[in-house]
Amino acid sequence: MSAPPKAHATHGAAAAATGHDSEHPHHIASAALFLRVLIALLILTGITVGSSRIDFGGANMLISMVIACIKASLVIAIFMHVWWDTAINKIFFLGSFLFLSLLFTFTLADYATRGRDEQMHRIKAPVDKQWVHLPVTGKQEH
Amino acid sequence: MSNDHDSHAVVLPAPGPEFLPHTVAHHFDTSEQEFQAAKLGFWLFLATEILLFGGLFAAYFYFHENYPETFKRGGAQLNWILGALNTTVLLISSWTMAMGVRSAQTSQKRKMLLYLGLTALGAVTFLVVKFFEYKAKYDHGLMPGRFFTDEHGLMGDVPFAPQFFSIYFTATGLHGLHVLVGLCLILWIIKGGARGRFHANYYLPVDLVGLYWHLVDLIWIFLFPLLYLVP
Numbered sequence: 001m002s003a004p005p006k007a008h009a010t011h012g013a014a015a016a017a018t019g020h021d022s023e024h025p026h027h028i029a030s031a032a033l034f035l036r037v038l039i040a041l042l043i044l045t046g047i048t049v050g051s052s053r054i055d056f057g058g059a060n061m062l063i064s065m066v067i068a069c070i071k072a073s074l075v076i077a078i079f080m081h082v083w084w085d086t087a088i089n090k091i092f093f094l095g096s097f098l099f100l101s102l103l104f105t106f107t108l109a110d111y112a113t114r115g116r117d118e119q120m121h122r123i124k125a126p127v128d129k130q131w132v133h134l135p136v137t138g139k140q141e142h
Numbered sequence: 143m144s145n146d147h148d149s150h151a152v153v154l155p156a157p158g159p160e161f162l163p164h165t166v167a168h169h170f171d172t173s174e175q176e177f178q179a180a181k182l183g184f185w186l187f188l189a190t191e192i193l194l195f196g197g198l199f200a201a202y203f204y205f206h207e208n209y210p211e212t213f214k215r216g217g218a219q220l221n222w223i224l225g226a227l228n229t230t231v232l233l234i235s236s237w238t239m240a241m242g243v244r245s246a247q248t249s250q251k252r253k254m255l256l257y258l259g260l261t262a263l264g265a266v267t268f269l270v271v272k273f274f275e276y277k278a279k280y281d282h283g284l285m286p287g288r289f290f291t292d293e294h295g296l297m298g299d300v301p302f303a304p305q306f307f308s309i310y311f312t313a314t315g316l317h318g319l320h321v322l323v324g325l326c327l328i329l330w331i332i333k334g335g336a337r338g339r340f341h342a343n344y345y346l347p348v349d350l351v352g353l354y355w356h357l358v359d360l361i362w363i364f365l366f367p368l369l370y371l372v373p
Contacts, residue, residue, distance in 0.1 A: 026177075026247065028244060028247045028248065029240075029244065031241065031244065034237060034240045034241060034244070035237070037237070038233065038234065038236075038237040041233045041236075041237075042230065042233060045226065045229050045230065045233065045366075048366075048367050048371065049222070049226055049371065052367065052371035052373065060373035061373035063373075064367040064368075064371065064373045065364075065367075065373075067367075068363050068364050068367055071363045072360050072363050072364070075236060075356055075359055075360050075363070076356075076360065078240075079236055079237070079239075079240045079352075079356045079359075080352075080353055080356045080357075085181075086178065088182060089181060089182060089185045092182060092185040092186055092189055093185045093188060093189055095189065096188070096189030096190075096192040096193060097192065099189075099193060099196075100192060100193060100196040103193070103196050103197070103200050104196075104199075104200055104203070107200045107203070107204055108203070108204075108207075110204075111204055111207055111208070
């Protein structure tokens with residue numbers, strides 16, 4: 001993504017942040033920029049579909065998620081005007097992704113430290129017995 | 143003092159005869175304050191939406207890592223061409239919505255109504271395509287949880303096959319509900335816009351509905367590759 005065209009920086013963001021300009025305090029993006037973003041989004045969708053047909057092994061997930069993140073960034077920055085929005089609005093919205101990363105981090109940490117697939121079929125409590133300080137009755141074995 | 147009860151309300155003039163003036167709600171001092179307060183509240187709401195869908199994405203990644211073959215096979219049952227079509231429809235409708243907001247900002251009433259109408263059309267198209275996709279899954283018994291019958295044995299004997307369809311229907315169902323809500327909001331904006339409520343001096347509702355619609359697009363950007371093109 002190239003830097004937004006020159007006119008944008010001066011017009012809206014600064015005035016809106018200080019609240020001085022009462023006539024046109026908000027940024028208006030150019031129609032040409034919106035069209036370019038749409039074309040980029042459609043091309044990236046094509047790349048997503050194309051790359052899914054090629055087997056990159058474990059990298060397929062990474063590739064499709066990186067492309068999705070680029071597309072999401074374009075939508076957020078340009079279509080949702082976050083690029084020109086006030087600092088507080090940026091913090092509120094982009095902050096949600098910080099909390100999202102907490103959710104993902106702890107979920108994946110849980111996944112990484114639990115018993116593997118084949119054990120999970122057999123035991124009811126997927127916790128390694130050595131960490132359970134209760135008398136093991138063997139009840140959970142069929 | 144500005145909060146004196148005798149002080150008359152702030153009225154934003156209509157920029158032309160086809161528009162209506164906007165009276166700023168009495169508890170705001172300026173239109174800018176009204177605009178920023180509503181906007182901040184809406185961003186906070188959108189943040190909760192991100193976290194709502196985030197839970198579903200976390201569930202997806204967890205089960206995908208545990209049973210990759212189930213997800214590969216499940217994803218292969220979905221029609222990726224219809225999925226790609228819906229992706230394109232949503233991306234274009236997101237663009238028409240951005241242009242609709244822009245037309246409101248520049249007081250171009252007819253252009254705004256045209257773009258918003260196209261956006262509503264995109265929402266309807268998405269829902270119609272989704273309906274036929276759901277119907278195909280229903281016909282094959284590829285339903286979530288205990289409703290899973292898989293009459294044609296499409297899923298073979300992969301473990302926890304109903305789990306994929308539980309995630310598929312929950313994620314796309316919740317997303318589809320958002321499309322439906324978005325459609326109603328867009329129609330509401332068109333109604334007000336036709337009366338001339340929105341123009342350069344006051345376009346807040348158009349802006350907020352636009353943000354909502356872009357969020358719907360944003361979530362689909364992730365759902366499409368994860369469900370239809372299971373990596």
